[in-house]
Amino acid sequence: MTKCKRWEYLISLSIDGELNNSDQKRLSRHLSGCADCRRIQESMQNMADVLGTWPAIADAEMVGRIKSDILKKAGKIRKRPSAVRTFMPAYVAASILVLFVAVNLWLGPFWLRPAPIRAGLLQNDRIELVFNKPMDKETLQLPEGKDANAANVANADMKTLFAGSACGTCKKEASAPLKQKQQSREYTPYSPSHALENQPGHIPYTLTWRGNTLLVLFARRLPADARFTFIIPATVKDRWGNDLGRTYLVVVDHGQVSIKKTSAR
């Protein structure tokens, strides 16, 4: 920038009152000795005066007509409200409902207490036990030290299934052959500590999950008159940490499976 261009820039700022006192004084001193810059200052001031005072293009009549047109157009827009704006609350509610249903179909209702809701005996070699929601498989654990090839017991309360004996008082029946007990046989569960896996009539089983369904897979077909009970303890949890709250008995009797719930804990 040449010397006077620097001053020209300051002149432009001074026209707008944007110079501080010291720059204004320096500019004034320069102007007193520079005719070219004085001409430029006069020209810039004239421009500002013309622009500040020349008549308006828009008159009151034009402004009024524009307003009428705006109000007419605004009225037409108001008569045709946006369907989205009108129905937005309904759209939002419907979207939330759809999302809620989708989540629950996918995850299962998280707020409900878990429970077994249905059981069935399939092909006499498996029991299907359906829960109302995804369960925490960790709460149906294998107890430590058990042989994986023997019966897999879900936890201390999931008793080993066997034929022909009862815990405690039935020791005298422990060795009775199966066929002699067929009519009134009750397959009474034993605790794992009794180590009954090798007892006659014992039917090993494994547990596996398919979604919300627990499958008890027996190593061989159950007898048609098999009767036994296994326990789902109250401490079994769903995926969200809610426990069953009560103990359930799954009763198998002559091919029929039923679920019985006991009183809370």
Added chain:
Amino acid sequence: MSLTPDEFESVYTAYAHSLINFMARLVGRDEAYDLSQEVFLRFYSAKIPDRKVKPWLYQVAYRICIDHWRKKKTVRINTFDQIPESGSAAVDPEAAYLDKEFTAHFARVFNGMPPEYRALLLLRSENRASYREIAAITGLSLESVRSRLYRARMALHRALITGKQGENIDQM
């Protein structure tokens, strides 16, 4: 609609005349008739806090005008035809004649400038906007507002002296 009729009336009364005039200086009276409606219709359905109404209106008006000018490129603005008789005619007819002649010449030269520079000069001198307000309306920095105003004035000064337009303001 977000505004009540009274709210719209209050804003329109306060700002319409100067805003429409500003737009007319940039794009011409006929174009400003339609484009200013677009500004106020947008305002009608927007929720603008009171203290931001004026800068918002001018911001939208500025952008609409610049976009329109870029699309059209040749916009005739016959502002000098609408200059009324000067009040000094009764005192000094010659001065009044020269005054009108100068204003017409000024208007011709002014209207030949790019609209961005015209907008800066109008906002400062006609609308009395501060540099900060001009920066907000145009989206420029404060320093850019200062330097562009200087360049616009110098271009206008040279064009008024020489009668030639088309000087590349950006390379001054």
